[in-house]
Amino acid sequence: MTTNDSTSPASAPAQPPVPVALLGLGLMGQALAVALLEAGHPTTVWNRSQAKADALVAQGAVSAPTAGDAVRSSSVVIVCVSTYDVVNEVLDPLAADMGGRTLINLTSGTPDEARRSAAWAAEHGAEYLDGAIMGVPQMIGLPDTPLLHGGSRKTFEAQEGLLRVFGGANTYLGDDPGLPLLYDMALLTLLYATQQGLTHAQAMVGTANVSATEFQPLAAGIFHSVLAGLFDTESARVVDESDYATEVSNVSTNQLAVGHIIRTSRELGLPTDWLEPVQAGLDRAVREGHAADHPARVIEYIRPNAS
Ligand SMILES: NC(=O)c1ccc[n+]([C@@H]2O[C@H](COP(=O)([O-])OP(=O)(O)OC[C@H]3O[C@@H](n4cnc5c(N)ncnc54)[C@H](OP(=O)(O)O)[C@@H]3O)[C@@H](O)[C@H]2O)c1
Structure with a gap:
């Protein structure tokens, strides 16, 4: 606490x-x-x-x-x-x-x-x-x-x-004197994951000669609204209560989306190694019967001592 x-x-x-x-x-x-x-x-x-x-x-x-x-x-x-x-x-x-x-x-x-x-x-x-x-x-x-x-x-x-x-x-x-660095590392995880995503996105659009400068305003506008959803109190509650019922975007939808990203990256000659663990978590959730759940369910596979 x-x-x-x-x-x-x-x-x-x-x-x-x-x-x-x-x-x-x-x-x-x-x-x-x-x-x-x-x-x-x-x-x-x-x-x-x-x-x-x-x-x-x-x-x-x-x-x-x-x-x-x-x-x-x-x-x-x-x-x-x-x-x-x-x-x-x-x-x-x-x-x-x-x-x-x-x-x-x-x-x-x-x-x-x-x-x-x-x-x-x-x-x-x-x-x-x-x-x-x-x-x-x-x-x-x-x-x-x-x-x-x-x-x-x-x-x-x-x-x-x-x-x-x-x-x-x-x-x-x-x-707990470890908390500041725990938060720091958690926040830096967010930062570097986002940075990696942005870099990959820029490389993707770059294959069609779209510059990062051209892409940036559209990406920023859309990403801000996506972030608002990711960080709303409901998304946090879902995790805290392990209550993964959703009527919005479920594991199955996200599994397909990540699959599209990986196939597109391959078509474009871009690396997919950093995306594959994302897909593996969603694939596992589908295999285990959770296709209709909130995609945050994959935290069950990430937590220490997860089976
Ligand atoms: N810079 C940032 O943006 C930033 C942001 C947040 C947190 N921090 C954290 O703040 C801390 C310092 O960062 P910084 O940006 O000041 O790094 P820095 O410019 O690389 O300075 C490193 C400091 O550590 C000293 N040092 C390194 N090895 C040493 C040794 N063996 N014995 C004695 N002193 C030694 C250096 O002394 P010399 O001058 O003699 O080499 C220098 O004072 C780091 O933990 C960093 O992660 C930095």
Whole structure:
């Protein structure tokens, strides 16, 4: 069970300046550092390649020679490096310095990696929040930029004002620190599946010399209305209640449609390997007597421990 509390910038209390250590000055870390400095938080930065701190020092940051110096400078430590392996490599030697601090990890990875980081922080006496930034560095600091957070609610509430510096749409998902990355990966699944579909569609129409530019407005208009149906509350209820009765578009109709896509792709010389698992799920549902059901029934074959 998760609880979503979106907080607009206007509705949450202002955050007094708080000393922050920021580890990692890649593309995202740079944007986070600028946002902290612009909000007036005394900011100590550290990066493996120290030269990346130079421009930030000119804007008021303190550049720490080591990650340990950065951690010991501040009660709040934010880490945003490439992977959790790097987080561990940087922080493991600093375990003895973590007690009493709050570690906010904005690095991308897997939910279990986040949970292991949370356990490590707890073992060493630190509060821990995990976060997923749902945007690119250029979006940091904007009122609508979404960030997802998980960990202790008390810690989230204590740091909410600080986190708002990075984006105005902070959502607290629950005390499981794996939730932000679980949501992140779920949303990225949607993104990449859609991107793959768009790319395939562009290649399809391209075989008739239709440019992506020509195709785009029609595709966007129609796809928006399709999306509205996919994301309506009824589609979610069908899944949650495993109640697949439908009078709209059923497994059989969708099985035929995917078959047409695959046969057309073959005619055009386009790959079909990524579409075949879609067809296999629908074929199985038909074989098992569910042709008249809602196509969401295939989730029964995807869930862990599905038979
Ligand atoms: N950029 C985005 O659009 C975006 C969006 C959402 C989330 N994120 C997430 O934010 C995190 C940082 O992304 P980014 O865009 O800033 O990546 P990036 O530009 O590639 O920067 C990577 C950072 O990790 C550091 N690093 C890598 N290996 C290291 C090591 N062995 N020891 C110490 N430091 C090491 C780099 O230090 P050096 O500078 O010394 O190489 C740099 O600070 C990632 O987890 C990413 O998935 C990024």
